[in-house]
Amino acid sequence: MTLLLLVIIYLAFISLGLPDPLLGAAWPVMQQELGLPLEAAGFLFMTIAGGTIVSSLVSGRIIMRFGTGKVTFFSGLMTASALLGFYFAPSIMWLVAWSILLGLGAGAVDAALNNYVANNYKAHHMSWLHSFWGVGATLGPLIMAQFISGQHAWRSGYLTISVIQFTLAAILLFSLPLWNRISKNSNIALNENSEPIHAETSCEDIKPIKPLQIKGVKLSMFAFLFYCGVEATVGLWGSSFLVNVKELPASVAAQWVSFYWGGLTIGRFLTGFVTFKMSNRMLIRTGQLIALIGAILLVLPLPAIVSLVGFIMVGFGLAPIFPCMLHETPARFGKTHSQTIMGYQMAVAYTGSAFMPPLLGFLASNTTIGIFPFFIVVYIVVMLLCSEQLNAVLRRRAVVSN
Structure with missing residues (x-):
């Protein structure tokens, strides 16, 4: 039963990734059909991210009341319904409404799946699950690319993904008895180091702290802000850049952006093996440098095929950064403070996803989408500087403690 539920959770993580890149992949066609300005995609993206922030903040109470299985089922049902709403949406106002639900x-x-896996399965599954999210994020643009070449066909792409989500919701409905049964059989949870801790331990057991006063926390939060700013901005505006600057067909642009998500996915899968040989700090630094080189390739006036290499390199470079930064939190700031600081980091990460892509969209609508690669370079450089400054703070603290 445990294995069966784990398979279902892996499928759920694939479905989590499917809708994320759809708006960016379909926007060049959606914008023309609905007669919308370029920056409208940024507003829709910000609306989706805003809903994600709100539901993440309240998810703890909802999960405690209804249980992870029910929350996962109803959330999947909401996501499928929102995607179906995109299929029928006749105007921007309807798209905004469905974006909130999405x-x-x-x-x-x-939040529900991450919490459940952390408390009922060994820690290594977390790494692979986030890799499977990347599988979904890669498949999303590929599915959309099969439809957007025809008139009104972007709607068929959303309908296809919606059907997949409804199918998963049905599977989750029939799996509800498994969730409670496995939870009851789990008397202990495993932390990320696979050390047993009591499942009843919660944030209420931890003494109140002021984590923002810890040296390096703000630098870490800025690194998360700019990481998610890069990841989301490339996913949302990559297709528009390729269509309007590199003059590629919309279907080809969507396929190329899917390779960006593919680089992210493969990179995260490989990171699980590389961690046995390299430290988190080295993986973070290496990933940032690879992503920076890829972004520079997008800036240079080179043939269009070089842009494909650039997108892949950015995705591959970003792959280890997010999971490694999360995993470094206890080592950086101590286990006592890590839970609270983790929450701050995730909140800032969602904020980066919500507001930094629309910022580029607003500026691009008043200038040109050609500024896209320059923004990506700046975001990555700032993230790299924050990470290196944080490492310097940690080295000085280690010297003082010794």
């Missing part, structure tokens, strides 16, 4: 559903299921 964000609320995505945030709740993400």
Whole structure:
């Protein structure tokens, strides 16, 4: 039963990734059909991210009341319904309404699944699960690319993903008895180091702290802010850049952006093996440098095929950064403070996803989408500087403690 439920959770993580890149992949066609300005995609993206932030903040109370299985099922149902709403949406106002529902559903299921796996399965599954999210994020643009070449066909792409989500919701409905049964059989939870801790331990057991006063916390939060700013901005505006600057067909642009998500997915899968040989700090630094080189390739006036290499390198470079930064939190700031600081980091990460892509969209609508690669370079450089400054703070603290 444990294995069966784990398979279902892996499928759920694939479904989590499917809707995330759809808006960016379909926007060049959606914008023309609906007669919308370029920056409207940024507003829709911000609306989805805002819903994700809200549902993540309240998910703890909801999960405690209804249980992870029910929350996951209803969240999946909300996501599927929102995608179906995109299929029927006749105007921007309807797209905004369905974007709110999409964000609320995505945030709740993400928090619910991560919490459940952390408390009922060994830690290594967390790494592979986030890799499977990348599988979904890679498949999303590929599915959309099969439809957007025809008139009104972007709607068929959303309908296809919606059907997949409804199918998963049905599977989750029939699996509800498994969730409670496995939870009751789990008397202990495993932390990320696979050390047994009592399952009843919660944030209420931890003495009140002021984590923002710890040296390096703010630098870490800025690194998360700019990481998610890069990841979301490339996913949202990559297709528009390729269509309007590199003059590629919309279907080809969507496929190329899917390779970006593919680099992210493969990179995270490989990171699970590389961690046996390299430290988190080295993986973070290496990933940032690879992503920076890829972004520079997008800036240079080179043939269009070089842009494909650049997108892949950015995705591959970003792959280890997020999971390694999360995993470093206890080592950086201590286990006592890590839970609270983790919450701050995730909140800032969602904020980066919500507001930094729309910022580029607003500026691009008043200038040109050609500024896209320059923004990516700046975001990565700032993230790299924050990480290196944080490492310097940690080295000085280690010297003082010794």
